[in-house]
Amino acid sequence: MWERCWLYAAHEDQLAKPGDCVLWNYGSSPIVLIRDDDGEVRAFYNTCRHRGAPIVPQGSNCVNRRMICGYHGWTYDRRGRLIKASEPRDWNEESLQCRNLISIRCEKYACWYFVNEDSSSESLEEFLRPITRHLDHLPLQDLRLIHRSLYKVRANIKIVIENFLESYHFNFLHKNTTHRFLDNRGTNVHLWENGHSLMLSPNRRRGWKDPGTEGLPEMDGCTQIEKANNPSYCVFPNLILPIAPTGIPGVAMWPTGLDSSVLEVLWFAPDYATGPLDAIWEVRIENFDRIIQEDIRFAEPIQESIQSRGFTGVALSYQERRIYHWHETLDSYFDGKAIKKNLSVLPLLGKWVE
Numbered sequence: 001m002w003e004r005c006w007l008y009a010a011h012e013d014q015l016a017k018p019g020d021c022v023l024w025n026y027g028s029s030p031i032v033l034i035r036d037d038d039g040e041v042r043a044f045y046n047t048c049r050h051r052g053a054p055i056v057p058q059g060s061n062c063v064n065r066r067m068i069c070g071y072h073g074w075t076y077d078r079r080g081r082l083i084k085a086s087e088p089r090d091w092n093e094e095s096l097q098c099r100n101l102i103s104i105r106c107e108k109y110a111c112w113y114f115v116n117e118d119s120s121s122e123s124l125e126e127f128l129r130p131i132t133r134h135l136d137h138l139p140l141q142d143l144r145l146i147h148r149s150l151y152k153v154r155a156n157i158k159i160v161i162e163n164f165l166e167s168y169h170f171n172f173l174h175k176n177t178t179h180r181f182l183d184n185r186g187t188n189v190h191l192w193e194n195g196h197s198l199m200l201s202p203n204r205r206r207g208w209k210d211p212g213t214e215g216l217p218e219m220d221g222c223t224q225i226e227k228a229n230n231p232s233y234c235v236f237p238n239l240i241l242p243i244a245p246t247g248i249p250g251v252a253m254w255p256t257g258l259d260s261s262v263l264e265v266l267w268f269a270p271d272y273a274t275g276p277l278d279a280i281w282e283v284r285i286e287n288f289d290r291i292i293q294e295d296i297r298f299a300e301p302i303q304e305s306i307q308s309r310g311f312t313g314v315a316l317s318y319q320e321r322r323i324y325h326w327h328e329t330l331d332s333y334f335d336g337k338a339i340k341k342n343l344s345v346l347p348l349l350g351k352w353v354e
Ligand code: FES
Pocket: 048, 049, 050, 051, 052, 053, 069, 070, 071, 072, 073, 074
């Protein structure tokens, strides 16, 4: 699935000017995103066409308008074209043709770039339409990336993702955090095509405003959906966007092994023009970090526990039906090819997909 799906890769602020690049290595292959001289953002496998060394090492930028492989110095321009092999007398020109970097599809929704390794899949716009029709009233294209942090979790990616698809655990895992202001019993679950979904949890008190957002600018166009609830969207397969009028914490989750994952927490804020970022953000980010830590604390012991013979499968409630929907969508990526017995789910939720 990870090779055939649109996946969140970067925010526009990370690729603000020509030559800015982001090394993205959470899908099935390491990929580099780079803004070229014409302003277009392109994506390539970060793999040199000589003998496969990575072109852009972690944390670096593209030097002198070019991407230069550190192993033998092959040089590519910002459009991925091989423009120079070092020691040219050892090469005949023909053997260097068709040695450009291999490009990947890269498309944008609002301020977010997504990549997809499958050249035959639908456009990003089509893939996201079932969810973007509920988001288009918000000025998401103006959001700024103000914070990004990574957490390693020793648990399978499904444990990590499933945790963010239900509100049933609020009362227990988040007794002193989320549970205090969100009423999980009032949660509405909406299932959409392509695996996307929404969990709409009402604020516990009418007119409640998160004190941690006092004085922060709000996005234009917010409705009662955002003001009186926590609408937590899942962009299939792994991006969670719980939207508040004053900003959005994005949670993206990536598999790094069978029993290990990376959780990426991003903060998108309404444009604060050129002024400094309000100091209250530090507290807000810390508060959310507490909630994330509460989630992670349980993910790792669950990994151990479900490897026991005492684990025979799961039972799911209404508040957890997004998990089932997610798995139905995952199975659809197998195109009817045999999935081992008991590892697929019966397609049941079709008539509840809006
Ligand atoms: S592997 Fe990149 S130049 Fe040799």
